[in-house]
Amino acid sequence: MAQPSKTPVVFAPWEDQTQKPVIQFKNVTKRFGNFTAIDNLSLDIFEREFFALLGPSGCGKTTIMRMLAGFESASEGTILLGGKDISAVPPNKRPVNMMFQSYALFPHLSVWDNIAFGLRRSSMPKDEIGARVDEMLRLTRMEKFAKRKPHQISGGQRQRVALARSLAKAPKLLLLDEPLGALDKKLRHDTQFELMDIQEKTGTTFVIVTHDQEEAMTVASRVAVMDHGKLIQVATPAAIYETPNFVYVADFIGEVNLVEGNSRKVGADKYEVSWAEGQTALRGTCPREIAEGTRVTYAVRPEKVAISAEKPKDAANAIQGSVHDIAYLGNISTYHVMLPTGQVIKAQESNTRRLANRHFTWDDQVWLSFTDTAGVILTE
Amino acid sequence: MNYRRLMLIGVPYLWLLGLFLVPFIIVLKISLSDIALSIPPYAPTLDLSEGWAGLKDFFSKLDFDNFLFLKTDPLYWKAYVSSLQIAIFSTAITLLVGYPIAYGMARAPEEWRATLMMLVILPFWTSFLIRVYSWMGILGKEGFLNATLMWLGIVDEPLTILNTNTAVYIGIVYTYLPFMILPIYAALDKLDISLLEAAEDLGCTRTSAFWLVTLPLSRPGIVAGSFLVFIPVIGEFVIPSLLGGSNTLMIGKILFEEFSSNRDWPVASAVAVLLLLIVVVPIVLFQRSQERQAEAQK
Ligand SMILES: Nc1ncnc2c1ncn2[C@@H]1O[C@H](COP(=O)(O)OP(=O)(O)OP(=O)(O)O)[C@@H](O)[C@H]1O
Numbered sequence: 001m002a003q004p005s006k007t008p009v010v011f012a013p014w015e016d017q018t019q020k021p022v023i024q025f026k027n028v029t030k031r032f033g034n035f036t037a038i039d040n041l042s043l044d045i046f047e048r049e050f051f052a053l054l055g056p057s058g059c060g061k062t063t064i065m066r067m068l069a070g071f072e073s074a075s076e077g078t079i080l081l082g083g084k085d086i087s088a089v090p091p092n093k094r095p096v097n098m099m100f101q102s103y104a105l106f107p108h109l110s111v112w113d114n115i116a117f118g119l120r121r122s123s124m125p126k127d128e129i130g131a132r133v134d135e136m137l138r139l140t141r142m143e144k145f146a147k148r149k150p151h152q153i154s155g156g157q158r159q160r161v162a163l164a165r166s167l168a169k170a171p172k173l174l175l176l177d178e179p180l181g182a183l184d185k186k187l188r189h190d191t192q193f194e195l196m197d198i199q200e201k202t203g204t205t206f207v208i209v210t211h212d213q214e215e216a217m218t219v220a221s222r223v224a225v226m227d228h229g230k231l232i233q234v235a236t237p238a239a240i241y242e243t244p245n246f247v248y249v250a251d252f253i254g255e256v257n258l259v260e261g262n263s264r265k266v267g268a269d270k271y272e273v274s275w276a277e278g279q280t281a282l283r284g285t286c287p288r289e290i291a292e293g294t295r296v297t298y299a300v301r302p303e304k305v306a307i308s309a310e311k312p313k314d315a316a317n318a319i320q321g322s323v324h325d326i327a328y329l330g331n332i333s334t335y336h337v338m339l340p341t342g343q344v345i346k347a348q349e350s351n352t353r354r355l356a357n358r359h360f361t362w363d364d365q366v367w368l369s370f371t372d373t374a375g376v377i378l379t380e
Numbered sequence: 381m382n383y384r385r386l387m388l389i390g391v392p393y394l395w396l397l398g399l400f401l402v403p404f405i406i407v408l409k410i411s412l413s414d415i416a417l418s419i420p421p422y423a424p425t426l427d428l429s430e431g432w433a434g435l436k437d438f439f440s441k442l443d444f445d446n447f448l449f450l451k452t453d454p455l456y457w458k459a460y461v462s463s464l465q466i467a468i469f470s471t472a473i474t475l476l477v478g479y480p481i482a483y484g485m486a487r488a489p490e491e492w493r494a495t496l497m498m499l500v501i502l503p504f505w506t507s508f509l510i511r512v513y514s515w516m517g518i519l520g521k522e523g524f525l526n527a528t529l530m531w532l533g534i535v536d537e538p539l540t541i542l543n544t545n546t547a548v549y550i551g552i553v554y555t556y557l558p559f560m561i562l563p564i565y566a567a568l569d570k571l572d573i574s575l576l577e578a579a580e581d582l583g584c585t586r587t588s589a590f591w592l593v594t595l596p597l598s599r600p601g602i603v604a605g606s607f608l609v610f611i612p613v614i615g616e617f618v619i620p621s622l623l624g625g626s627n628t629l630m631i632g633k634i635l636f637e638e639f640s641s642n643r644d645w646p647v648a649s650a651v652a653v654l655l656l657l658i659v660v661v662p663i664v665l666f667q668r669s670q671e672r673q674a675e676a677q678k
């Protein structure tokens with residue numbers, strides 16, 4: 001699907017000390033009454049970023065967006081946009097457009113007029129407005145519905161109109177609160193690529209809220225995983241997935257096997273985790289220094305766990321168990337393997353063969369193996 | 381159609397038939413009759429004892445003379461026009477006063493709204509007549525208003541308000557305000573705040589967001605409220621006769637005078653039938669707009 005770009009220039013302004021962020025949250029706290037929705041949050045977002053906010057319901061994603069759009073003010077701390085404090089700037093004066101989680105389409109206006117609404121408030125000449133609206137309709141494939149009112153179209157179509165309306169003004173900063181949740185998978189993928197395309201063309205900075213980790217992985221330059229109004233980890237999608245810093249992050253993004261145990265240093269960044277009596281310790285990686293005997297969590301992704309009938313010869317980690325359950329998902333199968341300790345470890349295999357020719361079945365004795373770089377050791 | 385459904389549909393129709401259609405037919409019949417020195421004071425009356433010939437005789441005596449009479453005296457059409465004028469103006473004033481009140485109620489903190497609503501409905505708890513009489517006490521020469529104004533030194537001589545059209549407008553706006561406020565409040569209460577945020581996000585100021593979003597979305601409430609005020613005000617009788625002066629011309633007053641002072645039931649009925657025909661137009665328009673509204677919300 002995604003065409004690899006010609007020149008794989010690494011886009012990582014957050015690593016460049018000379019780059020100035022467009023958005024800066026400086027120790028921002030937001031309270032509603034005595035409920036703290038955003039808790040002392042500091043964050044830099046750079047120009048042309050596609051920044052994804054991920055986190056459970058109620059963790060404060062929409063609140064962050066609303067503070068950027070100007071509908072909420074920070075209880076403490078400052079928010080800078082392009083280096084300037086924006087607390088006194090009203091929403092209509094900010095170079096920011098937001099796509100609302102509830103869409104907030106104007107019920108008395110047609111789809112066309114909804115999209116044109118923002119353009120009409122600008123100094124754009126009339127004929128250009130028409131052209132721009134038509135372009136947005138084409139982009140979101142809503143040409144046929146231009147004359148309808150919002151109550152005459154489906155939920156997914158409404159979402160597309162809301163997206164088109166927020167894109168129309170081509171603002172410097174676009175805030176998309178779950179922009180694609182109601183779309184089917186195919187349309188969602190297409191729209192994701194459209195968004196990335198728009199961003200490449202216009203250089204807009206995107207902040208996007210999503211519940212779909214695959215979406216975050218596809219489109220985002222960086223992902224922020226949030227919980228209870230705090231940022232847990234902010235990193236590239238790959239880093240979040242491969243080297244999460246916290247058990248919470250590893251658990252939130254994708255599937256993971258978690259095993260608790262006591263650590264012991266065995267190499268530069270290699271540790272052993274003894275996790276059960278009579279079982280060989282698991283070897284894994286941690287870039288940080290861990291004191292001997294610390295209680296840690298060993299995390300390994302199911303797709304990095306190989307399953308075999310014989311004990312693999314030179315695997316860093318190998319454990320025996322019996323097949324407890326098999327979940328067939330079409331392209332892949334997940335094997336739930338029960339260890340003698342009673343713990344269940346998941347291993348994923350892609351289904352290159354037909355179902356009937358499957359290697360393993362229920363209650364088979366199997367070996368699970370994985371490398372010591374696949375296993376990540378987490379202290380919190 | 382089964383029996384139960386027939387009952388369900390039948391009951392309201394019987395109700396309308398008994399309480400609306402039958403009285404209307406009686407009034408219509410009287411309007412086509414002639415004045416007579418008898419009880420009841422008109423002729424002919426239907427006498428079925430003479431059979432077919434009697435019925436024929438009855439119908440042959442009905443005519444449109446009373447309606448033609450209404451044309452001859454300019455008093456009548458002037459009263460109709462003046463009633464329409466007063467109804468239009470007072471509806472406009474009620475809207476201008478009622479909209480901000482409804483808006484304020486809809487924007488008030490959640491816990492206040494029930495109380496505010498109560499305050500709007502509260503006047504209905506006392507008799508309408510008493511409330512109008514108390515306006516006489518307020519607006520009169522020695523009334524409360526003049527006493528206050530003179531005490532404050534704003535005026536030297538008492539203002540003549542009572543028995544003028546101003547007093548009629550004050551009375552109408554006061555009486556019908558709740559009918560304007562409630563539908564507008566209902567429309568504004570449903571309005572999703574995030575729509576206003578979206579408008580601001582797309583470049584509107586607070587004021588332009590009001591004109592472009594709030595006002596069009598409260599239109600159904602404005603329409604409903606305006607009709608609810610306009611329709612009864614055309615035929616209003618109590619307010620113009622108690623607060624208005626001798627030159628306050630409203631068709632309700634004329635109707636009453638024809639009926640009780642002149643004891644000319646047939647002409648009074650003709651006035652009433654014509655008034656009904658005039659009011660039917662806005663009623664039909666109102667029904668139409670309500671239907672369209674219902675359709676749009678489907
Ligand atoms: N106006 C408000 N008054 C009181 N509490 C609020 C208000 N707005 C948000 N909150 C609370 O702040 C917290 C964060 O809300 P927010 O809308 O940012 O969540 P979210 O991360 O967007 O969740 P979701 O994924 O469900 O959209 C929630 O617990 C919510 O109840």
Ligand SMILES: [Mg+2]
Nearest residue numbers: 061062101177
């Ligand atoms: Mg949200």
